Amino acid sequence: MATPLRVLVHGGGIGGLTLAVALARRGHSVEVAELREQFDALGVGIIQPSNALHVMREIGILEDCLAVGFEWQVLTICDPAGNPVAKIPQPQMDGAPANNGIPRPALAQVLGRAAADAGATVRFGTTVADLSDxxxxxxxxxxxxxxxxxxxxxxxxxxxxxLRTRLYGDRFRPEYTGFANWRVTLPRRADLEGVLMSTGNLAAKALLTPITGELMYLGSVFAEAEDFRPDPERAHEQLAERLADFTGPIAEALAQITDPATVVYSRISQVTVDAPWHVGRVALAGDAAHASTPHLAQGAAMAVEDALVLAQELDAADSVPAALQAWEERRRPRAMFVQSLSRAILKQETGTPTTPEEDELLTIGIPGAAHVLVKPY
Incomplete structure (x- = not known):
């Protein structure tokens, strides 16, 4: 569209700020309504796979992300004792590295600065009270x-x-998967040059992920009751109990955890908006439309892809409704592939029965999915 648009982005997380940067740099007037009072993203770190880094390149902040993160190329699979079983080079898109580990707060600061520099306005401490289309x-x-x-x-x-509740009421509430993620930020092992995944004939796996030159995080997923919460006084001990069968690097990482307050616990839920992601001129994107389990490390990547593709379709279309229709047609198959395979991997790894459709997806596996997702989005 040749005429600049006035756009409100509800939510100043990774996807929302990516959209703000992409649209503001195209000359649109962008406001971001963010409920928090500042860009203080919760959590530990995330992986930016190559397709996410490609988006960062397209909006002009790739080097900023790499400067505050840790670039890596090889996934190392180990047995429970930490002995390497396989080293798997990770594919990459043209013009983007294979992976970057990055602290969530650092990424929030990079995106926030980029949005401001592009001319977007961020309104902290605000949310939508009412809207009429x-x-x-x-x-x-x-x-x-x-x-x-x-x-x-x-x-x-x-x-x-x-906004999803405004559009659809309670039709698409988050569905708890029965599993939760335990994560702790720790000093990076000097020999950790990429993600180390320790697994075996166990109902668990554990990962060490570098996120800066100095930091890494330990992460693991376990089946947990929906109402379970770690004991504030012994969360680190509860995590150690769950990972008691691991030795080597995982055990060494666990031994460093002495403060239960450093353990970040989050239940894993997913959302599938099995209806149009847009109603009129109001659209849902990222986790609001298609939240996935973390097993492909693609949740944030899908959100930033949503953002960039929406900006591209607004460039190409002659109306907002036409752009939204084209955007969803491009995005839905890819986002649903990630969600479905991620959930199937979770079920496979935890011994939960899978469907025939999931069994077919599982033939692709994590390495195969990485090759699928470095294809153009």
Whole structure:
């Protein structure tokens, strides 16, 4: 579209800020409504696989991400004692490295600066209080009492998306998978040059992931009751109990954890909006539309791909509705592939029965999926 649009992005996380940068650099007027008071992303670190880094290159911040992260190329598979079983080179897209581990807060700061530099406005401590779409535009009232009219509203507002609830009520609530993620940030082992995955004939696997030159995180997934929460006084001991069969690097990492407050525990849920991701001029993207389990390390990558592809389709279309339709047609198959295979891998690794469709997906596996996902999005 030749005419600049006025766009409201609801949510200033990884996907929302990527969209803000991409659109503002194209000359659109972008506001981000972010409920938090600053860019202080929760969590430990994430992996930016090559397709995510390709998006970072396209919006001009690849080098900034690499500067605060840890670039790596090889996944090492080990037995429970830490003995290497396989070293798997990771594929990459043209113009982007294979992988980058990065602390979530550092990525939030990089994206926040880029959004501001591009001319986007971030309104902290605000959320959508009301909206009305008349087909030609969306009238929005924010929680601070301000109002505005927008050509497009995009909900990058996470797995508990308030915008999704406005559009669909309780139809697409987050579904708890029965599993939870335990993660702890630790000093990086000097010999850890990429992700180390320790697994075997166990109902668990554990990973060490470098996220800076100085830091790594230990992560593991276990079946947990929906109402379970770690004991604030002994969360580190509870994690050690779950990983008691591991020796070598995993045990050495566990031995460093002495403060239960450093253990980050998060239940793994997924969302599948089995309906259009847009209603009129209001769209859902990222985890608001298709939250996945973390087994392909592609959740944030799918969100930033959503953002860039939406910007591209707004470039190409002659109307916002046409752009949204084209965007969803491009994005849904790829996002659903990631979600379905991620969930199948979780079930396979934990001994949960799989469906025939999941068994077929599992023939692709994690290495095969990596090769699929470095193809153009």
């Amino acid at each position: 008349d087909g030609e535009g969306v009238d929005v009232t924010l929680s601070d009492g301000s109002t505005g009219r927008y050509d497009l509203v995009v909900g990058f507002d996470g797995i508990g998306s308030p």
